[in-house]
Amino acid sequence: MARRRHASRADRIGLRAAMADRLLPFVVAAMSFLAALALAGSIAAGTLATHWLSGAQGLMTIEVGSPSAPAIAGNTSRADAVLRQMKAMPGFSDARRLSDAELSDVLKPWLGSAASGNNLPIALPAVIVVHAETGSVDAATLAKTLDKTAPGTLVDSGSRWAGRIAELTDSIRASAAAVLVIVALVAASVVAVAVRAGLAQRREAIEIIHGLGALDSDIANQFAGRAMRLAGLGGLIGGLAAPPVLAWVGHLAAGLMIAPSSATGAHSPIMALPPVLVATPLIFTIAAAVIGWIAAQVTVRGWLRQLT
């Protein structure tokens, strides 16, 4: 008969092979992947919001419908009249009409390539961006003033949607945090189930080892060590799978950057993601390993309570 290998040092008490755990790394990998998505979504939303808000600070957008139609007074078009009025108005600076090319850039995410060139499918308003200095009139007052020049002109202030963006960002962050907690709990439950199956399978062996004077920690460490390695492996797989997908999502999100960046020239928030993406495999390996270790310790020690 072939000589059998004796139990290894790490398997001092012969419980190593006692976990029903083949699926564990894959389930944990899926959980890690979800966690990575949630985390990246939350980070991206935060970056996006900061970016938008800094661009939007003190920025007003004026929309003049039927821009080529004659203004109420003077011999100019409605768009030119409003632009001239804004350039002259105290408390405002850098009034500028967006070119058609800029406009179609802004609209591209919504209208697709049909928005390019002069073949716009809809009649576009003129869009004038202007920098409002602190203490200047608010959007409603300005709209009322401009209404006399070109009736129906709309004024949008950055601060009006800044609040909404902040709210949106907060709720995205809260959802991401909730997803992380749920994912951690699910991962812990999966580990607990695998450990319980292992305990049931080795019940007699554990009773014998317990009877020989094994401490609860001796037995729990056997399971926790294995749970830690398997969950860590799952975290690594999920962590490695996430960055390419996130990079792609980030690339799509970059499309949303165009509007504010055309006014402020700030760079895209995709630049803020890479350090996080690079660290993802490491962070998720460690987090999953810790979750696996704790879940196994708690499960085994709880189970051992039934032994005298």
Add this chain to the structure above:
Amino acid sequence: MIRFTHVGLRYGKSPGTESVALDDIDFEIPEGGFRWLTGPSGAGKTSLLKLMYLALHPSEGRIDLFGTPTSRLDRRGIALLRRRIGVVYQDFRLLQHLTAFDNVALPLRLARRKEAQVRADVTELLRWVGLSGRLDHRPDEMSGGEQQRVAIARAVIAKPSLLVADEPTGNLDDDQAERLMHLIRSLNRLGTTVIVATHNLGLVARHPAPMIELQDGRMTWHG
């Protein structure tokens, strides 16, 4: 020293279903002593031994092992005390997925002995009980007598202060039983306190020693 003081044991928790397994058990075994534990089947021998090797806690009275009242011990203290007690179970209780070598090595590995020492001690003891050729065999590849000797070796490998054997000759023929008793008596002479439960009165007659006799959970003889 082992001391039982007015020890009682009931099985079952709710008052209606509980049954008295042991009642007013009171005795003392001096350090290095030897006792037979006799009585018919169902008398309470296994129950008494389980109290002694800390697999059960008494419902009444107190038990002192090596001068320590067991009721004062926490889980860790109980585990550490168990390591000083070698137990030969009636049904061996070997780990089926481990070899004879690894089964016998368990107590030493729990005590975190050096692997080189584990190897030397286990090999030596298995040779002594005549299992040199069985080191790498699992229990299901061995005869009842061989498994019995592995169980004995595991019980004594860590040089326990107390050896508890529950009908250790039950699965053995007379010749094997004599060899086992020879092994147990030599350990006893080396200073291990020993208690052996049996209903084999011939064996008791061939190895005279003080006796605790049980009948329906009560002591009917001590001395």
